[in-house]
Amino acid sequence: NAGVTQTPKFRILKIGQSMTLQCTQDMNHNYMYWYRQDPGMGLKLIYYSVGAGITDKGEVPNGYNVSRSTTEDFPLRLELAAPSQTSVYFCASTRDSGTGDEQYFGPGTRLTVT
């Protein structure tokens, strides 16, 4: 059981470039999330999805876009990369939203924008 997988593991972008961070889960979870982690700041929610075709903004959505065409996949798109988007990005999923179900995290994508 692979759980939550993310690609790529590392990426360096130049300012103004774009890229897509991939996230796939094989647990048939409806709820999926993108967080970014900056040193000393914990994790902040970028976007989330409650099911295929349904997405919504989190706390820090500016500069990002998402889509959810299938239950399994939840890609995060960066348009016009900026140095402020240098961070580690984590995808997560969970079975239910309002219960104590665990969120499962992917291994992360470390992105540097120069």
Place this chain on the structure above:
Amino acid sequence: AQSVTQLDSQVPVFEEAPVELRCNYSSSVSVYLFWYVQYPNQGLQLLLKYLSGSTLVKGINGFEAEFNKSQTSFHLRKPSVHISDTAEYFCAVRRYGGSQGNLIFGKGTKLSVKP
């Protein structure tokens, strides 16, 4: 809205010593409480969670946490740490019955275990 405060950004401790990592939360609604661990260059892994019932919760790797409703705290403890416990620890909350289901995280505490 919910918020989580982890009172120590770094905690150095010697091997086999006890450790406590402190977490306080603020919320106008009931929440579930979680501790996650992040080993270097890895994702987050659940250590333990408090849903209801007994306020003392036991997790993996010998960790435990105590929920204190009156102090709105959820401190993490281990009676004897190992070098392998060196990692960053995150306290998080999720509201009961929420439609989003996202976690609100504290800023993390880096535990450094020295020989």
